[in-house]
Amino acid sequence: MGIELSPAYAANLAANIYDVKSAITREDFVDEYKNDMELSLASFASGVTGGFILNKPHVMAVFSSGKGKYKGQAFVVFKGTASLYDALTDLNTGVRACHTGTRVHQGFYYAFESIYQELNQFLRGLKGVAAVHCVGHSLGGAIATLAADWIKSTGAVAQVNLYTFGSPRVGMEMFAKKCTTRLVADNIYRVYHKTDPVPMVPTWPFTHVPTSSVDYLLFSPVSAIPWEYHKMKHYIKSAENAAGWAGMKTNRPKGYGQVAVERWLQSDGIVSFTANTLELLDAALLYVIEKVINATGIVLVAGFATYFTLLDRMAVFMAKAAKTTVKVSIWVHHLIRKMAALIGIVVKEGADLTVEFIRMVFNRVYRKIADMVWQAGQDINK
Amino acid sequence: MRRSIPFVFLLIFLEASAMSFFNPTKTCVFSAVKAQLTMNGEPLKNATVIRRWEWQELREEKTQTDENGFFELPAVFESSLSRMLPVELVIAQGLYVVVDGEEKKFWSNSKREPEENVEFNGRPISLVCELTNEMRINRDFGSRMNTLCTWEK
Numbered sequence: 001m002g003i004e005l006s007p008a009y010a011a012n013l014a015a016n017i018y019d020v021k022s023a024i025t026r027e028d029f030v031d032e033y034k035n036d037m038e039l040s041l042a043s044f045a046s047g048v049t050g051g052f053i054l055n056k057p058h059v060m061a062v063f064s065s066g067k068g069k070y071k072g073q074a075f076v077v078f079k080g081t082a083s084l085y086d087a088l089t090d091l092n093t094g095v096r097a098c099h100t101g102t103r104v105h106q107g108f109y110y111a112f113e114s115i116y117q118e119l120n121q122f123l124r125g126l127k128g129v130a131a132v133h134c135v136g137h138s139l140g141g142a143i144a145t146l147a148a149d150w151i152k153s154t155g156a157v158a159q160v161n162l163y164t165f166g167s168p169r170v171g172m173e174m175f176a177k178k179c180t181t182r183l184v185a186d187n188i189y190r191v192y193h194k195t196d197p198v199p200m201v202p203t204w205p206f207t208h209v210p211t212s213s214v215d216y217l218l219f220s221p222v223s224a225i226p227w228e229y230h231k232m233k234h235y236i237k238s239a240e241n242a243a244g245w246a247g248m249k250t251n252r253p254k255g256y257g258q259v260a261v262e263r264w265l266q267s268d269g270i271v272s273f274t275a276n277t278l279e280l281l282d283a284a285l286l287y288v289i290e291k292v293i294n295a296t297g298i299v300l301v302a303g304f305a306t307y308f309t310l311l312d313r314m315a316v317f318m319a320k321a322a323k324t325t326v327k328v329s330i331w332v333h334h335l336i337r338k339m340a341a342l343i344g345i346v347v348k349e350g351a352d353l354t355v356e357f358i359r360m361v362f363n364r365v366y367r368k369i370a371d372m373v374w375q376a377g378q379d380i381n382k
Numbered sequence: 383m384r385r386s387i388p389f390v391f392l393l394i395f396l397e398a399s400a401m402s403f404f405n406p407t408k409t410c411v412f413s414a415v416k417a418q419l420t421m422n423g424e425p426l427k428n429a430t431v432i433r434r435w436e437w438q439e440l441r442e443e444k445t446q447t448d449e450n451g452f453f454e455l456p457a458v459f460e461s462s463l464s465r466m467l468p469v470e471l472v473i474a475q476g477l478y479v480v481v482d483g484e485e486k487k488f489w490s491n492s493k494r495e496p497e498e499n500v501e502f503n504g505r506p507i508s509l510v511c512e513l514t515n516e517m518r519i520n521r522d523f524g525s526r527m528n529t530l531c532t533w534e535k
Contacts, residue, residue, distance in 0.1 A: 028492070
């Protein structure tokens with residue numbers, strides 16, 4: 001085990017960063033961390049060596065060298081923001097190649113891009129730092145993920161730890177894989193409550209980091225307020241009650257195997273919307289995409305102009321795949337038929353799957369999933 | 383970047399509104415305050431007290447202490463559609479007094495819940511503040527409070 005923040009310290013930091021927004025409480029934040037960070041009120045919104053508080057239209061952050069107990073370490077902490085929320089539930093969003101080359105959610109890309117110069121400047125000024133802790137809650141967690149991935153890619157620091165609480169999914173599978181490899185899964189502390197809906201979006205093909213090993217699932221009850229367990233006060237309580245990271249460590253729920261996915265795709269039973277269906281659909285989609293790519297070489301995202309949305313790309317990809325060999329196209333037909341059934345549309349055997357039709361199915365299924373996720377229905381807690 | 387409220391949030395909002403008898407966006411941004419200010423043990427008479435808070439915008443109001451250093455301020459409520467989003471509710475609260483022409487902060491808090499009187503776990507804000515005391519961070523009530531005041535335990 002290398003250098004790491006305790007769960008309670010990381011959770012409190014992810015909550016306290018919200019207080020830098022107002023001048024009323026900003027000095028309280030600086031006061032609370034005066035023994036741990038090289039911060040002062042004079043460092044607000046300027047690139048002072050050691051540490052500074054950054055204020056951009058969509059991103060607020062604290063970048064600071066550690067001191068005292070945290071000497072030789074550094075902090076990169078992001079505040080969540082309301083301004084990106086609509087992007088999370090919109091499959092018409094674009095994807096962009098991030099600063100380390102793989103594709104991520106466009107909204108997060110632009111948020112990170114807006115603070116990239118300052119982060120670069122901060123990183124260049126660091127001396128004798130062995131580890132950087134990147135921390136964030138909610139959308140702050142998504143930006144912290146991009147920051148951690150980029151910092152590690154520079155080679156400037158040997159160890160980069162990522163701590164996220166209720167973070168949405170940041171990038172597509174290749175990003176998640178590369179980021180996990182780069183940071184090393186053990187240095188990624190992705191904490192989420194089972195009934196927090198934010199980590200469930202954006203849905204496929206976005207994937208969480210880390211892709212393997214473990215994450216930190218905390219069981220939480222269903223609440224009348226759908227996003228009650230997204231609040232930092234519950235994450236702090238869970239973190240403080242846990243016996244360290246080891247106490248919080250839960251094996252990632254086992255995914256669905258190939259046999260289960262194939263059986264589900266081939267079945268004719270009634271398809272209803274439950275959390276289990278959502279997980280199966282996620283698994284089935286990735287299963288079919290991988291099957292198509294491996295068999296045909298059709299790629300999901302390359303070769304399109306950037307103005308194509310993810311929805312467009314998925315629809316074109318599936319429509320192309322549906323016209324390939326029977327061995328592959330049959331699974332595309334099964335998938336689209338299953339998805340259409342979810343929205344009450346029956347697809348006949350041998351029907352022509354056009355881009356427009358597939359796009360409509362994806363769009364309507366996605367909307368229905370978004371509804372279900374946000375309503376945090378009773379099924380989620382089963 | 384668009385700032386519109388997503389459709390799904392609207393649905394949840396409408397559902398929540400139908401189920402409740404109150405306005406779900408109504409938020410207590412500062413509970414009622416009663417306090418006595420002293421300086422070196424003597425009541426601070428006729429001093430200007432400033433109450434500031436910041437949720438969507440920074441706002442403030444002023445009052446005066448009486449002959450015995452007491453002042454009172456009523457609760458303040460605001461509404462915002464941001465309550466329909468799964469964003470952390472954060473309201474910065476501060477109490478300041480003008481002494482010798484300079485503002486001095488004697489109480490601040492990061493309010494994270496919409497209800498009234500959550501600053502002190504359901505009890506009204508009732509403080510005794512000796513201004514020569516040091517500011518100290520207190521977490522007894524969940525959120526971070528920074529104050530030189532004392533209160534009835």
